[in-house]
Amino acid sequence: MSLRIASSPHQRSQRSTAELMRLVCYCALPGFALQCWFFGWGSLLQFLIAAVVALGTEALILELRKKDFEKALSDCSALLTALLLAICLPPLTPWWITAIGAFFAIGIAKQLYGGLGSNLFNPAMVAYVTLLVSFPVAMTSWLPPQHLAEHPYNLVDALSVIFTGFTGEGYSLTQLRSDADGFTMATPLDAVKTDLSLGLTLEEATSKGQFNNGLGIGWFWINLAYLAGGLVLLKLRAIKWQIPVSMLGTILLVAGIMHLSAPDLFASPWFHLLSGGTMLGAFFIATDPVSASTTDRGRLLFGAGIGLLVVVIRTWGGYPDAIAFAVVLMNMAVPLIDYYTRPRTYGHQRQRGKP
């Protein structure tokens, strides 16, 4: 019998980094597949572009830093970043915007801070925010759900639009964005935000074609798919429950109070929970083990902060969705949160008057 003396942590996970990253990728796939179903092939192409650029950038920078890039590439973290970025991008974004985003995620947000495990901010979200701030028009050009679109597009059209700006038949992105009545269709979050700011009531705002019972068509199912994937992650203990639960709970609570106080002026909590990137953010983005808080109480605070910021920015901010901004802002607060929520060391008494 061998009695080993080892330093903490004494309880280890059997999963390697690569296995964990792949598991997260697999759990995101149902939502990603539904997204391709509702909004066309573009998202898949975006993923391919982002993956090539992300892996290439990672290899290049690791080579410059004289590290072993084959080992780093096989841990799939760059691939996961590329997938998360591709999910967030409008399906027919021009290829070079996606490439800039993937380069920014890996080069600036990850490797400049020291590589995997040292990055202060979530790389995919930094890239998304960079692109959103830099190219606001291209980054908000979402398509209508394909069965409502006037000109549904196929894989060849998607390739053609992403690389040249026009489909084979000469339709531009603006034309592809119009619905059966010829109007450009905004995303549900964008439509509600614009209409509420124009003085319409919530009921009037959600009576348009892209809504069904007050929820966005397509987005409802996509969010449910990410919720399902997230529950699998929870079940397999790839992530902890604190961040998603406190984030979704805070959204439900804050949006619920606002909606109850003025039902015509503020979107319902169900709309907030099942629109845009809420579920993706709660289970796949905010739970990033590197840039999120690392203590249990800290995770609760971190999630609550994101939830609050999401509702505030969606309601009063300048952009339609807020997951990326909320996550990046709370990433900044993580060192402070971790400092004040350090757990008591086992065997030590709680000191009076000190946390």
Place this chain on the structure above:
Amino acid sequence: MSEYKTLSWQGLWKNNPALVQLLGLCPLLAVTGSFINGLGLGLATTAVLIGSNTTVSLVRNLVPAEIRIPIFVMVIAAFVTIIQLLMNAYTFTLYQALGIFIPLIVTNCAIIGRAEAYASKNPVKFAAFDGLMMGVGFTLVLVTLGGLREILGSGTLFSGAEFLFGDWAKQLTLTLYVTEHKFLLAILPPGAFIGMGLLIALKNVLDKRLEQLNKQPAKVVQRARITAESS
């Protein structure tokens, strides 16, 4: 190395006010949205630096040490006012574009820093030359950062040159590429911070290369072994 050579090397590279001392970052980051804005502020700062260094050096033996800082600040403020009025008169559009950052040259720590650290202890000719070199070093960083941000963010270079040099300079504006989606980040404040960080990193890399090139191979001293192995 002569004093002038040392001063040039210090101001332009080794002790560059922007890249090494990191002084005057506020105007540096705020106005470098284009090459010409950077050049305008750089020239104004250089003029103030030369003037203030000269004056401070001239009066260095008359100023009591206890109240030297307020006196230096008043000297600098006087020169900034002169520059501000001149720019208001002759380059009005640029004056408007630079806005509050012209009067704020007073608070640029690089200027009071040079007055305190160099001009108040050295003769006039060296002090004036030091002001010139520090100013040129600062200007070079301003125009590099401004040029980079302008190329990335608007696809042009030297746009607005006519505001500084008069109408003939309109032809100087180069349009490098035209795009529907401009890279706004480069023009916005984050672009200034990221660009500045990359410039500093570039300087450090070059310094390291220089150091490696200049490093003499260390002398290896071979000694004969004179002690016998102990048994």
